[in-house]
Amino acid sequence: MDPVRTCVGCRRRSPRSSLLRVVAIDSHLVLDERASMPGRGAWVHDTGECLQAAVRRRAFVRALRVSGPLDTQTIEEHLQRKG
Numbered sequence: 001m002d003p004v005r006t007c008v009g010c011r012r013r014s015p016r017s018s019l020l021r022v023v024a025i026d027s028h029l030v031l032d033e034r035a036s037m038p039g040r041g042a043w044v045h046d047t048g049e050c051l052q053a054a055v056r057r058r059a060f061v062r063a064l065r066v067s068g069p070l071d072t073q074t075i076e077e078h079l080q081r082k083g
Contacts, residue, residue, distance in 0.1 A: 005043040008059035009050030019043040024064045028071040031078060040064050048079055 002015040021032040021041040032041060042063035044050050054060055055072050064070075 007045045007050055007054075008042045008063045009044050009047075009052075009054035009057075012045075014045065016043070018045070020046045022060060022064075022075070024060070024066050024070055027066070027068065028073070029060055029075050031074060046082075048082070051075055051079055 002017050004013050005016050005019055006013050007019060016035070021035040021037075021043055022029050023032050023037050023039050023041050024030070025037075025039075030037070035041070040063075042054075042060050044054050055075060060070055060072075061068075
């Protein structure tokens with residue numbers, strides 16, 4: 001049985017295998033492709049709508065419990081690569 005996590009973009013619950021894990025390292029958002037990086041992580045669907053909603057609503061800042069803004073450049077690059 002696959003663990004269930006909540007997407008910070010759309011707030012829907014989904015199996016962990018269908019979500020991306022994102023962590024904050026030195027105020028930069030980093031995609032954790034293997035879901036094994038240390039630290040607190042936030043889960044989001046790998047869709048443009050969910051990623052943009054999470055950035056727009058500042059959901060990553062709340063979910064990762066960091067103070068101040070986060071650099072979302074890696075998320076934006078990931079969106080551009082996906083098309």
